[in-house]
Amino acid sequence: MKRDERLPNSMDRFFILVLVSGSLLAPSGFAQATTQRTCQIRSTTFDGWAAEEISNEWLQLSIVKQLGGRLMQVSFAGHPYLFVNPKYKGKYIPPTQADGQWLNYGGDKLWPLPEGRGDAQHWAGPMSDLLDDGAYDLKVISQAPACAVRLEGPADPVTGLQYSREISLGSHSPQISFHAVMKNSTGHPIRWSMQSVTQYDTSEVRNPAEYNRNFWAFTPLNPLSAYFNGYQVRSGLADDPSFAVSGDLFKLHWIYLENEVWLDSVAGWLAVVDGEGQFAMVERFQYVRGADYPGKASVIFYKNGAALELNENGKPVLRSADVESTPYYMEAEINSPMIELQPGDIYAMDTNWWPTRADHQMRGLTSAGVILTPLTVAAASNNSVLLSGSFGVFFPGKLQAHVFDSQGVERQTFDLQSVEPQTRAELRREVKLSQRLARVSIHLVDDQGIDRGSLGETAIPGAGS
Numbered sequence: 001m002k003r004d005e006r007l008p009n010s011m012d013r014f015f016i017l018v019l020v021s022g023s024l025l026a027p028s029g030f031a032q033a034t035t036q037r038t039c040q041i042r043s044t045t046f047d048g049w050a051a052e053e054i055s056n057e058w059l060q061l062s063i064v065k066q067l068g069g070r071l072m073q074v075s076f077a078g079h080p081y082l083f084v085n086p087k088y089k090g091k092y093i094p095p096t097q098a099d100g101q102w103l104n105y106g107g108d109k110l111w112p113l114p115e116g117r118g119d120a121q122h123w124a125g126p127m128s129d130l131l132d133d134g135a136y137d138l139k140v141i142s143q144a145p146a147c148a149v150r151l152e153g154p155a156d157p158v159t160g161l162q163y164s165r166e167i168s169l170g171s172h173s174p175q176i177s178f179h180a181v182m183k184n185s186t187g188h189p190i191r192w193s194m195q196s197v198t199q200y201d202t203s204e205v206r207n208p209a210e211y212n213r214n215f216w217a218f219t220p221l222n223p224l225s226a227y228f229n230g231y232q233v234r235s236g237l238a239d240d241p242s243f244a245v246s247g248d249l250f251k252l253h254w255i256y257l258e259n260e261v262w263l264d265s266v267a268g269w270l271a272v273v274d275g276e277g278q279f280a281m282v283e284r285f286q287y288v289r290g291a292d293y294p295g296k297a298s299v300i301f302y303k304n305g306a307a308l309e310l311n312e313n314g315k316p317v318l319r320s321a322d323v324e325s326t327p328y329y330m331e332a333e334i335n336s337p338m339i340e341l342q343p344g345d346i347y348a349m350d351t352n353w354w355p356t357r358a359d360h361q362m363r364g365l366t367s368a369g370v371i372l373t374p375l376t377v378a379a380a381s382n383n384s385v386l387l388s389g390s391f392g393v394f395f396p397g398k399l400q401a402h403v404f405d406s407q408g409v410e411r412q413t414f415d416l417q418s419v420e421p422q423t424r425a426e427l428r429r430e431v432k433l434s435q436r437l438a439r440v441s442i443h444l445v446d447d448q449g450i451d452r453g454s455l456g457e458t459a460i461p462g463a464g465s
Contacts, residue, residue: 037057038171039144040147041053048089050066054149056174060073062074068131069110069151071167074281076355079279083199083200084107095134100127108197108198110163110180110194111125111194113194124158131163136153146170146171147171148167148169151165161190164180172447172448174354175354178350179348182339183345184346192341194339194349196285196333198331198332204276211255211323212276212328213276216272217330218250220266231261232262235258240259242254249363250265252301256328258326263299266298269282269285270283270332271370278358279358280355280392281355283334284351285349293337297335301330301332302331302333304330334351361373369391371391371455372392374456374458375387375456377459379460383433386429387429389456390427391456395421395447396418399419399443402441405438411435411437414431
């Protein structure tokens with residue numbers, strides 16, 4: 001399936017909206033889904049590797065336990081997100097045979113921080129070792145309606161760490177949940193940060209020899225950042241044209257130049273967007289205020305690409321400027337605080353991913369989805385208003401308008417339209433108000449009847465006049 005093909009919305013229906021005494025009624029069955037949803041786990045083969053697949057109606061997760069317990073691919077509505085290195089497809093080289101080189105298989109995995117080669121308190125990676133690509137054990141711990149597996153890695157004698165994590169997927173949304181654990185497997189104290197490292201594919205889908213020129217990443221800036229301009233370039237060009245700040249958001253527009261940028265974001269989320277196919281992945285995490293993060297960074301973006309260096313004559317040249325030796329991908333990395341672990345102690349980090357539809361105009365995030373075009377309200381005739389906005393939603397269900405008077409009392413509720421995560425939600429609906437009202441809030445109510453929060457709120461201009 002091509003990335004820019006829009007899947008049909010299985011809940012799209014024609015609704016007859018009836019105005020009765022200023023209230024909007026929807027036909028029976030609007031609020032409740034009729035689809036019986038489920039998830040499943042099955043053994044399969046992925047790109048030549050033995051794998052386990054967790055899936056529901058939106059997603060397929062491909063896990064290769066042999067490769068460091070990697071989540072190798074996430075496919076949402078036919079769109080694959082993660083980079084899989086064609087050089088190593090179907091191959092496995094044990095760390096004992098890798099001679100210290102890094103075997104970059106791709107996918108999503110766990111790494112330790114800080115990195116470095118100067119002492120035992122730094123990880124000498126990225127490199128082939130038991131943490132990066134040792135063989136893990138996999139156990140199915142639950143089946144439908146929630147499907148989950150636990151991956152247990154070997155103890156690494158160099159760092160003293162042992163990793164495990166649970167990956168789970170429910171039946172009623174495309175939410176992916178991770179429970180990652182690092183354990184001190186030694187008899188002495190150790191101190192590390194645990195890092196979720198996700199390699200996103202930035203190649204052009206129709207021509208993998210070219211890179212996607214409409215690929216983006218976002219995270220909110222820390223208003224009290226310790227970094228100049230709210231971020232710190234750790235390698236590559238300090239004035240890399242990839243980086244920009246828009247309001248309170250850091251924006252990365254991916255280009256084929258190697259760079260690594262660190263952010264001390266406190267908002268607890270990042271987003272990666274393929275603007276060409278209009279697919280997004282939101283990664284959410286819990287920021288621990290007052291904690292000691294490695295280098296103060298909670299979020300890191302790394303761009304693989306050509307690098308500027310001096311040749312033997314002292315002239316600047318581009319190193320590794322070909323896709324075969326330097327493939328197209330970007331890493332989105334979430335860091336835990338630095339944690340001191342006594343022998344046998346563990347530390348856990350929970351993260352959640354939310355795939356949805358979005359483009360490079362992403363404006364913000366709520367618990368219900370991403371905001372693409374913020375909610376607006378325009379006065380219409382006969383006490384009516386026109387509600388407009390564009391969103392990527394996290395749950396199947398419906399958009400619902402809550403309308404309040406100037407005292408904050410809710411006076412009316414309108415069911416607007418059905419929505420699905422795999423289809424961008426375009427709102428343009430005229431509704432009739434029963435009286436002069438002051439503001440409106442648009443909520444997402446999922447197909448279980450649970451209010452998942454607001455997608456926008458704004459004042460009503462001239463309502464009731």
